[in-house]
Amino acid sequence: MKGILFALLGGFFLTFQSVANATISNQIGSWQAATMTQLTGFVLAIFIVLVIRDRSYRQLPQVSPLYASGGMLAAIVLFSNMTAVHIMGVTLTIAIFLIAQLVLAIAIDGRGWFDMSQKRIGKTQIVGVLMMIAGVIILKM
Template sequence: MKGIIFAFMGGACITLQGVANSRISQDIGIWQAATITQFTGFILALAILLFVRDGKSQGFKQVKPLYLIGGAFGAVIIFSEVTAIHQIGVTFTISALLIAQLCLTILIDMNGWFGVVKQKMKLPQFAGIGMMIAGVLILKF
């Protein structure tokens, strides 16, 4: 149950962040909005880290260097999401974003990329993605 609650919180925050970034970017620019967003996210994460202290700092040596650039994806995410919101609106942007996430996660699960255990995808999973795509198309048109 906890996982579902956190997933809903994350989804809500993605939407709120996209809308806030879109508004900020209208006033100061997309890359400036991305910079502010990444910086404030860093400050919050650092504050939580200092308060909670639930990890191991010596574990950095064990992380593959490729994975340490994960935060850099945030800049691309912000730019892409803000640009899309300006062009196609919040609802369609978030819908397309979720479909893209699900399609990529299916590929990751099917191929076992990034060290995840391979999962077999069956017709119901592909039907679910197809229904989501159909729903977004109906929503858009």
């Protein structure tokens, strides 16, 4: 239940962030908005680490550079998201982002990439993604 709650919160906040970033990018530019978003997110994350007094950041040197570079990917995600919102609108952008995430997630789970445990991918997962794609096509009509 806790995982579902966090997933829902993440989805809601991603949508709010998409709208806010697209609006901000109209005023200051997309890469500038991505920079501002990354910076404010960094400040909040540091604040939370300090408040909860989590000292696990000391293990940072043990993190693979591949995984430590995840923040750089976030800048690309932000830029892509803002650009897509301007072109297609929020609903279609989020729908297609979700499909892209699911397709890659199925590949990662099915292959066990990035040190994730391998999961069996069945027909129901594939049908679910195909149904989402059909839903986007219906949304686009």
